[in-house]
Amino acid sequence: xxxxxxxxxxFATDEDPNFPASELNSHGPTxxxxxxxxxxxxxxxxIILKFHHPARVCRIQVLGHQFMIPDRIELWLHNAPKDSxxxxxxxxxxxxxxxxxxxxxxSQYKSRELQSVTVNPRxxxxxxxxxxxxxxxxxxxxxxxxxxxxxxxxxESEDEAPGPAGAPETLASICDCLSFSxxxxxxxxxxxxxxxxxxxxAVIEERFEYARKLKLCMSALRSAGxxxxxxxxxxxxxxxxxxxxTARLRKEQIELYRNAVFGQLEVEKLLEKGGQxxxxxxxxxxxxxxxxxxxxxxxxxxATLLLSDPKEQQHSPKPPHPKSSDAGKQDESYFSPQLxxxxxxxxxxxxxxxxxxxxxxxxxxRNSYEDYEERTLPTLRTSQTNxxxxxxxxxxxVEANSRGRFKVMNxxxxxxxxxxxxxxxxxxxxxxYSKQFQDREEGLxxxxxxxxxxxxxxxxxxxxxxxxxxxxxxxRAVRDAVFSVFSQAAExxxxxxxxxxxxxxxxxxxxxxxxxxxxxxxAKSGDPSPRIHTLAQHTILSIxxxxxxxxxxxxxxxxxxxxxxxTHPRLALSRIxxxxxxxxxxxxxxxxxxxxxxxxxxxxxxxxxxxxxxPVRKVAERVLLQVYRINPxxxxxxxxxxxxxxxxxxxxxxxFTEFDKIDKARRNQxxxxxxxxxxxxxxxxxxxxxxxxxxxxxxxxxxNGDKNGCKDTVQCSFCDWVCGKDGxxxxxxxxxxxxxLMKCPQCQCVxxxxxxxxxxxxxxxxxxxxxxCKRCTEAxxxxxxxxxxxxxxxxxxxPGTVRCPLCHENIPENGWKMHFLDAVHYCRGNARRxxxxx
Numbered sequence: 001x002x003x004x005x006x007x008x009x010x011f012a013t014d015e016d017p018n019f020p021a022s023e024l025n026s027h028g029p030t031x032x033x034x035x036x037x038x039x040x041x042x043x044x045x046x047i048i049l050k051f052h053h054p055a056r057v058c059r060i061q062v063l064g065h066q067f068m069i070p071d072r073i074e075l076w077l078h079n080a081p082k083d084s085x086x087x088x089x090x091x092x093x094x095x096x097x098x099x100x101x102x103x104x105x106x107s108q109y110k111s112r113e114l115q116s117v118t119v120n121p122r123x124x125x126x127x128x129x130x131x132x133x134x135x136x137x138x139x140x141x142x143x144x145x146x147x148x149x150x151x152x153x154x155x156e157s158e159d160e161a162p163g164p165a166g167a168p169e170t171l172a173s174i175c176d177c178l179s180f181s182x183x184x185x186x187x188x189x190x191x192x193x194x195x196x197x198x199x200x201x202a203v204i205e206e207r208f209e210y211a212r213k214l215k216l217c218m219s220a221l222r223s224a225g226x227x228x229x230x231x232x233x234x235x236x237x238x239x240x241x242x243x244x245x246t247a248r249l250r251k252e253q254i255e256l257y258r259n260a261v262f263g264q265l266e267v268e269k270l271l272e273k274g275g276q277x278x279x280x281x282x283x284x285x286x287x288x289x290x291x292x293x294x295x296x297x298x299x300x301x302x303a304t305l306l307l308s309d310p311k312e313q314q315h316s317p318k319p320p321h322p323k324s325s326d327a328g329k330q331d332e333s334y335f336s337p338q339l340x341x342x343x344x345x346x347x348x349x350x351x352x353x354x355x356x357x358x359x360x361x362x363x364x365x366r367n368s369y370e371d372y373e374e375r376t377l378p379t380l381r382t383s384q385t386n387x388x389x390x391x392x393x394x395x396x397x398v399e400a401n402s403r404g405r406f407k408v409m410n411x412x413x414x415x416x417x418x419x420x421x422x423x424x425x426x427x428x429x430x431x432x433y434s435k436q437f438q439d440r441e442e443g444l445x446x447x448x449x450x451x452x453x454x455x456x457x458x459x460x461x462x463x464x465x466x467x468x469x470x471x472x473x474x475x476r477a478v479r480d481a482v483f484s485v486f487s488q489a490a491e492x493x494x495x496x497x498x499x500x501x502x503x504x505x506x507x508x509x510x511x512x513x514x515x516x517x518x519x520x521x522x523a524k525s526g527d528p529s530p531r532i533h534t535l536a537q538h539t540i541l542s543i544x545x546x547x548x549x550x551x552x553x554x555x556x557x558x559x560x561x562x563x564x565x566x567t568h569p570r571l572a573l574s575r576i577x578x579x580x581x582x583x584x585x586x587x588x589x590x591x592x593x594x595x596x597x598x599x600x601x602x603x604x605x606x607x608x609x610x611x612x613x614x615p616v617r618k619v620a621e622r623v624l625l626q627v628y629r630i631n632p633x634x635x636x637x638x639x640x641x642x643x644x645x646x647x648x649x650x651x652x653x654x655x656f657t658e659f660d661k662i663d664k665a666r667r668n669q670x671x672x673x674x675x676x677x678x679x680x681x682x683x684x685x686x687x688x689x690x691x692x693x694x695x696x697x698x699x700x701x702x703x704n705g706d707k708n709g710c711k712d713t714v715q716c717s718f719c720d721w722v723c724g725k726d727g728x729x730x731x732x733x734x735x736x737x738x739x740x741l742m743k744c745p746q747c748q749c750v751x752x753x754x755x756x757x758x759x760x761x762x763x764x765x766x767x768x769x770x771x772x773c774k775r776c777t778e779a780x781x782x783x784x785x786x787x788x789x790x791x792x793x794x795x796x797x798x799p800g801t802v803r804c805p806l807c808h809e810n811i812p813e814n815g816w817k818m819h820f821l822d823a824v825h826y827c828r829g830n831a832r833r834x835x836x837x838x
Contacts, residue, residue, distance in 0.1 A: 002153040004176040005055045007127070011048040014040050016144070021047055024150050027181035029229030030236050031149060035068060036131075038142035045070075045131040045145055049152070051124070054079070058121040059153040061178040062129075064101055065146035067109040067139040070131040074098045075117075077124040093128050103135040112148060114179055127152060151178040180222070185232055187258065188225030192218050194271060210270075210280045213287045217265050220291045224261045227296065228254055246299070253302050260294040409433050420469040423461055424450070432473050437482045444477055444488035451492065451500040463504040470496055471513045478520045483532060486524070490539040493517060497546040507552060514543065514554040522558070525578070526571030533570060537578055544582060556582055556595030562607035563620075569613035576608050576619045583626050598631040606638050609651060617651065625658055632659070632786050666787050718752070719821060739820040739832045742806075753830070754816045756805045776803055806830050 012021035012034065019035035024047070036045050062073060076093035099115050134145045153176060173196050174180050175189045184192075195214050202211040235250035262268065266286065269277060297305070413433055414421065420429045424447070431443030447470060450457060457466060474496065477489035501510060521543075524536035544555035559579040563572045582596060589596040601623055608620025628635045639655070640646045647653045714730050715722045718740040723729040734741060735750060742753050746766040751759055760770045760779035770779045773788060775796055780788045788794055793808040801810040804819060806829030811819045820827050 001170055001172040002058050003172045005152040005154050006052045007049040007152060009047060010050045013042045013045050027149055028186050029183055029232050033146055033148035035146040036144045038144060047129045049127045053156045054123060054125050055154045055156045056121045056123050057152060057154040059118050061116045061151040063149040063178055064113045065148060066104060066112050067137055068144045068146035069101050069104055069135050070145045071135060072098045072100050072132040074130040076128040078126040079123045080125045109139055149178055149182050183229050184222060184225035185228035188221050192221055207281055214270060216287050216291055217270055220265055220293055224293055249299050249302050253297060257296045264294050265291055420473050423465055423469040432476055437485050440485045441488050444492050448492040448495045451495045454500060464506055464509045467505050467509055467513055471516045475516050490535050493539050494542045497543045501546060501548055510548045511552055511554060514549060518558060525574035526568055533574055537574055540578055541581055553594045560595040560600045560604045562603050563611055565611055569616060572611055572616045576616060580619055580623055588630055598627050598634050601627045602634055602638050621655055628659055628662060633789055737832055739830055778803055778805055
């Protein structure tokens with residue numbers, strides 16, 4: 001596994017005295033980085049690193065400056081023997097490749113760019129970075145280049161086997177990543193490393209509850225560590241300005257907050273320095289869900305705490321006595337003149353999520369050196385001197401102010417949110433309009449709790465107003481650019497439609513909510529980020545599953561509109577994927593307004609198979625196949641004729657091949673069912689007892705036609721078969737062998753073949769499942785009707801003829817007896833005629 005390789009900078013072409021190259025040896029929030037000297041004549045600039053031990057390098061991370069940016073950074077590696085000189089010559093380095101950096105004009109030079117590249121593992125002892133010419137901008141007057149941090153990852157031991165060629169090595173610890181170590185306070189990094197080691201051992205020992213607690217604790221410590229890192233920067237700035245009173249307060253603030261976080265998260269107990277603790281394997285109230293970090297103390301509260309401590313008062317120098325009525329402000333001005341800017345309002349007791357570094361887990365292997373990560377990290381303001389420290393100081397002051405009160409909404413925003421202000425109150429609504437994404441997340445959590453437990457709302461406010469107010473707030477949250485806010489918004493939307501709306505909201509209000517939110521979610525479903533468009537799809541499908549939404553057909557018609565060739569591939573793919581899921585979950589409907597009819601699905605699928613994007617065409621084909629199983633005739637009409645010319649097109653060839661498979665399986669199923677029915681007719685004649693009186697009443701003319709001719713013989717009244725004097729054989733003949741009779745496969749009733757169609761439509765117990773074919777007048781099962789229309793024998797009847805339901809041949813209206821009894825042209829579909837004797 002890849003680990004951070006320690007190194008030291010042993011050479012730099014030049015450096016700014018205030019920003020030496022030795023700054024690159026360590027990582028942390030207080031690191032300033034290396035700057036080249038102003039108006040340097042050296043070009044290109046070079047820096048050489050020496051690893052403390054020979055290592056196999058597999059990944060390199062570089063954090064650039066916000067405006068002193070080289071256009072490219074070349075990477076060189078050297079593997080020196082033990083007796084080589086300290087600084088190798090330029091000829092001994094092996095060229096790895098280069099990193100192209102952005103000019104950062106898109107962020108107005110207020111962000112830093114972190115580049116992370118993966119290389120094929122190779123041994124080395126030295127690494128050289130060669131910086132290209134700086135980008136020209138209005139802030140870089142001295143034409144300098146700079147680097148804030150460099151991180152080399154790999155394996156120090158030469159005996160460790162490298163991973164597969166081209167595969168990125170996994171990190172042994174998250175603390176080894178530059179995005180973590182540069183923004184999290186050093187002591188927190190050390191604790192997280194210990195917790196990671198404990199988690200690995202806990203998994204091996206199958207202490208899964210303990211491992212879950214460690215995982216949640218590390219996540220919370222990262223957020224707290226970033227806050228402590230900002231406080232450490234503010235302390236360093238105070239020291240630089242020789243404001244030692246403020247620096248002392250910052251130091252106390254850091255210690256108090258660190259102790260509060262460790263106590264809240266029970267870090268000492270989780271570290272188990274004295275051995276295993278049984279309570280760590282039990283469910284703890286703190287770690288039931290994501291733990292809540294304590295609110296940090298403001299500088300005003302820290303100053304008050306120090307002044308109230310007798311020990312601090314004893315060792316602290318006493319300020320001079322005031323000469324005027326400003327004595328009440330003496331304590332505050334003694335510690336820092338900047339404290340007058342910090343609000344005195346009490347802090348809000350609410351969960352705070354300050355994590356700003358969320359790294360996306362990229363599992364796809366990188367096959368080339370140029371496949372590197374590009375992203376920007378929020379940092380510096382525009383200035384020549386210590387811009388990062390100044391911004392962090394202002395960030396802390398703004399944060400301290402925001403804990404006491406929210407920024408007041410302007411008049412336009414108040415008019416927009418008039419109804420939510422009336423329903424939910426000012427405090428909740430202002431969270432949604434806050435510029436801090438943590439506040440917006442908190443507002444969504446509060447709104448979701450209200451929707452899941454609506455009893456907390458005043459009873460005088462109707463549920464329709466609550467739904468409309470929630471929709472107005474969620475409309476704003478769904479459009480948020482921060483993923484964590486959008487994720488909370490999507491979960492709250494699901495709570496609105498799954499938990500709150502059912503059996504509470506009127507149909508018109510439900511329609512209004514969907515019309516407001518659905519277009520924004522559809523737009524998000526075409527987002528380039530996979531996690532965003534996947535979350536948007538799940539949210540839309542959750543809305544569609546709501547009974548009130550489904551009754552009004554509010555979602556499916558929007559998804560089943562034809563997809564134009566100009567529709568963006570991601571948006572088209574998301575729409576058809578969601579439509580396919582609705583077909584699988586809700587089925588194909590006959591309601592013309594549902595958007596899930598055969599015709600609407602066919603039109604959408606046919607437009608999708610002509611889209612330029614292949615994934616869109618594949619999903620559209622699956623939709624058409626779903627419809628073809630129900631209505632093949634409609635699909636065939638919408639497509640070109642199935643001939644050799646059409647099948648030359650690969651798209652249609654694949655589609656028609658799938659249609660042929662469905663038709664073949666359907667024919668085989670029908671033939672198998674017909675064979676089973678024929679076998680049942682042959683096997684069940686004598687194995688069961690039958691009520692002959694009921695059999696006689698079911699056959700017309702049988703009651704009086706049992707015996708014909710002379711008194712000594714018994715003859716069948718249908719086929720004129722003579723059975724001698726034994727009348728019991730006649731009953732078996734009716735049930736088993738009479739070619740003019742048959743047994744209904746649905747209700748087991750014995751009847752004439754000529755009356756079979758009429759029986760299925762009007763008399764049979766299963767008559768609801770059969771319909772009359774308007775073309776050939778046969779009785780056909782509803783599920784097989786579309787397949788029946790494709791059969792060759794389904795054609796118009798000539799005048800004066802009828803259709804035999806067994807062999808599907810046209811016979812004269814009075815030719816039933818001859819059709820079944822003729823020795824040459826007998827009915828080919830009659831099993832009794834084939835097996836019986838005349």
